[in-house]
Amino acid sequence: MINNTPLSHIKELAEFIALQYDEKLTPVDKIAQDEGLELFYDGYETGTFDGMTVYQNRKFYVHLNIDSGNRKDSTRGRFTLAHELGHYFIDAHRVGLQKGILVPHSSNTNKKQFDTIEREADYFASCLLMPESRFKDEIFRKKFNYELIQNLATRYNVSITACALRFAQIGNHPIMIVYVENGVVKWKLESDDFPYKWLLNEKKIPKNTVVGEYFSKSNLRDVYKTEKVWAMDWFNNVRDYDTNRSFYEHCIPHRNKALSIIWED
Known part of the structure; x- marks a missing residue:
């Protein structure tokens, strides 16, 4: 044991x-x-x-x-x-x-x-x-976007996934990471202060999202992009006054798999 x-x-x-x-x-x-x-x-x-x-x-x-x-x-x-x-x-x-x-x-x-x-x-x-003290020095006073994760991943010679997970743990901006295979959510992880904890459909990805489009439209198979998405399309328990609350989603697709990073301004 x-x-x-x-x-x-x-x-x-x-x-x-x-x-x-x-x-x-x-x-x-x-x-x-x-x-x-x-x-x-x-x-x-x-x-x-x-x-x-x-x-x-x-x-x-x-x-x-x-x-x-x-x-x-x-x-x-x-x-x-x-x-x-x-x-x-x-x-x-x-x-x-x-x-x-x-x-x-x-x-x-x-x-x-x-x-x-x-x-x-x-x-x-x-x-x-990615030691915390060094990592936090790298992100001090930097606005979050997908390019920040890209730069950090290059800086520490780690994968985008590893870097995003570390950022969710100790970063200066709340994010959620969702990993999908064949249209099914395999796992997710969010920062402690991310405003939502539950996905709309639990395991099945919502259609009105970037990753949802990736799996529903074959002509988007090789597109990497950041787009605005809505809280009500991604998350469960969205209150009526938050129906117009928007986030950003960057989808990183690869064949039958995709990783989405979601954040709010």
Whole structure:
């Protein structure tokens, strides 16, 4: 049994490690090297795994799957390595690997706990790659728009999704992020102070939205755009006096998937 680690502890740990290095772009490979971890960037076929931390012969080995896009210094590779560093640095994870309690792959019997552990490692990676103090310096007195997320993602060499999630956690403007596959909402996350918490149709995306148009009109398959949308078209429990309340939505589509970032002026 692996005990859960408070997110506040994970944040403090990850950011302490990141700020030990002068580089504004957290040097994840250097951190691994300084800890004596053996890194292997190799092909392990697509659809298998992104990264894997193994404890063997009293040593930790980290495998990064380049067949899934986890090349050294790529956005995906950096996040995957940072995630695996989470398994190494978070005490409960490291001890679990050493004792054989935490295995590299999940199983049906421990899926709930495994998901929690993976979320902890994801959070560690986010805090390691985008430490709060540095991140907030970058956004100080800057008006929110999609270009700000783009610039931050480039600045920290992370994906748009990772950057948007971090902004929702610690940014200076409330946003909501909605991820959709085949017209079905798979997950959403919003800033604590975002004015709405529930989507209009829960899992089915509303038609009168940018992402709704993407999935309903084939000629929009390759369009990336920011458009004005209405609260009553996106959210549940919109009061009568807010029927004309407007937001902005930027949709990032890719084949049968799309990510929408929603915010208000």
